[in-house]
Amino acid sequence: MDVVSTVRRTIDRYGLLLPEETVVVGVSGGPDSLCLLHVLNRLRGQYRIELHVAHLNHKIRGNEADADAAFVARLAEEWGLPCTVEARDVPALAREKRLSLEEAARRVRYAFLAEVAKQIGAKRIAVGHNADDQTESVLMHWLRGAGLAGLRGMLPAISLSDYRLLEGEDWGTRDKGQGATPYPFTLIRPLLEVTRAEIEAYCAEHGLQPRFDRSNLDTTYYRNRLRHELIPYLEGYNPGIREVVRRSARVIADDYAYLQAELDRFWSQVVISESDEAIKFDLAAWRDLPPSFQRSTLRQAIRLLRRSLRNINWIHVEDARVALLEKPAGTQVTLPRGLMLTMSYQTFIIADEGYVELPADLPLLAVDSLPLNIPGTTQLPESQWHVEARLLGRNELPPGWEDNQDPWQAFLDRDVTGSELILRRRQPGDRFQPLGLGGRQTTLREFMINVKIPARWRHLVPIVASPYHIVWLAGWRVDERARVREGTKGVLHLRFAQSQ
Known part of the structure; x- marks a missing residue:
């Protein structure tokens, strides 16, 4: 079967193209991408698609890379296709991100292609991965110890958001927000059933003169070692090893x-x-x-x-x-x-690492603030908990109140607290006088650290506050100024309880 027929079969089997769409075609200038562009250009009338050529100069190969960029731009012009050519300093980004040059180049390249697709309103990005690339990828995953997701190899079509290359990073694209955005772009591989030998024969047959990237011969790169050393060695045991690996990948x-x-x-x-x-x-x-x-x-x-x-x-x-x-x-x-x-x-x-689970059995505060009903009951939003407020006389205090063992109830001097209390989260600069420190004032942040309240939910701990100061860090400590003293006449009893 000839290359065009194989590509057409792959497109139809996996639904790679939709009519009336523009497809961004990543073109390096090498045999694979040149063959891809030529075949898609021949098929664009049949599938009613438009093509947009995209080339990225990775700034790795000096003058040769500049010549590649000029070649692609000239070719696109000759074929009457719109083209975007840009450059990224991949070696610098690799150093900054502490990645191998191969991995950094891959991530930058896909970020660039996604940026081009976004700018022109395209949804599909075509790249020139071929059948031999598939063999190499599966072997790489197998040697790394991958599971089934890796051993299935490259897919004919995959969402770029699933490809896990763009999220959470800025890969030198002009759109600085792009790194964190899950893009609705589909990466397609129309040449995935075409071998490298068939691609080279196609280029020769149609007079295509691809650029030669000498780095593809450099066996310091892992993939190149597989391509030039391991796979030829395995062919000594089974001449059909490439197809065997690909067939296994399809089954997986x-x-x-x-x-x-x-x-x-x-x-x-x-x-x-x-x-x-x-x-x-x-x-x-x-x-x-x-x-x-x-x-x-x-x-x-x-x-x-x-x-x-x-x-x-x-x-x-x-x-x-x-x-x-x-x-x-x-x-x-x-x-x-x-x-x-x-x-x-x-x-x-x-x-x-260091994550602390929010405790389900604590009355944490889901809103910034809410007024307390005094006396009465205040329901905590989005919670099974409420606050009960009772007004007591000094002589109505229960036995053993001074040795209160429930951190979620407090007995407070009503003359100090007043009746306009709110329940709120902590605020920048909060300070209070924790009971037991002799009236010494400390920042709320310092106190929370000292009593080892996990950082992840410090902002959710309910604070009872008057218009003037904190009166109770609920669950931990009453403020010295609000404690019940010998001369206290009226008592405010607050208690957090779970609703039935």
Whole structure:
């Protein structure tokens, strides 16, 4: 089957093109992208699409890279196609981001292509990955210890937001906000069923003269070592190894799609809660899963919490899985990119290292402030908790009130507090006089640190305040000025309680 027929079959099988759309075509000037552009240009009438050429000078190969950019711009002009050519200092970005040159170039390139698509209103971006690239990618993932997601190789079409290259970073694009935006762009690979040899033959047949990138011969790059050393070596054992690997990838991709559908069902059975910061699991329910779904739920959690993470190594997942099956409560397992798995007796959480779970059994404040009903009951918004306020005489204090062991109730001097109290969150510059410090004033921040209130929910701790000062840091300490003294006549009794 000739190249055009193979590409047409791939487009139709996977629905890669839609009529009346513009497709951004990434063109480096090499054989793959030149073949891609030529074939799509021949097919654009049949599929009723428009093409826009995009070329990025990575500033890696000096004058040769400049010549590549000029070549692509001239070719696009000759073929009557609109073209965007720009440059990025990839070596500088690689140093800044502490990435390999290959990885930095890939991320910058896709960010650039997404930027071009956004500017011209395109939804699809075509790149020249071919069948031999697929073989190399699958082998790279296998050598790294990838799971099924990696072993399925590159997909004919994938959302760039799923590709996990653009989120949370600024990759030198003009649109500085782009790094954090999940883009509705689809990356398509029309040449994925075409071999490198077929591409080179196509270029020769049609008089195309691609640019030659000498860095493709540099075996200091990992992919090039696979291409020029490992794969030829494996062909000594099986001359058809390239197609064998690709066929395995197609089978794995089908299996993966089925398992993902099953994962959605299992996910709801084992996940107690999830947010952008943390995912909490039911440990017993998770342990009841088959091993494959134990791994896939862990991978899914890591993906959801680290969307820019491109690869998740098998060893990270397996270490976590074994710990969850064998280790006691309190065990922690380090995961990629600053994530930590923490086990409890009945649950486990995957979250940022140092994450502190919001306690469900505390009356934390979901709003900035609200007035207290005195006397009466005040319901906390979005909470099972309320505050009861009672007015007592000095002689009505209950026995043992001075040794109050409930941190969520307080006995206060009514003449000091007044009746215009509010419940609020902390504010910048808050200060108070904690009971027991002899009237010494301290900042609320310093006090919270000293009594080890977790930083993550300090801003949610309810504070009872008068128009003049804090009278009670609920759950922790009454203000010295509001305490009940010998001469106190009227008492305000505040108590947090859970609603029935």
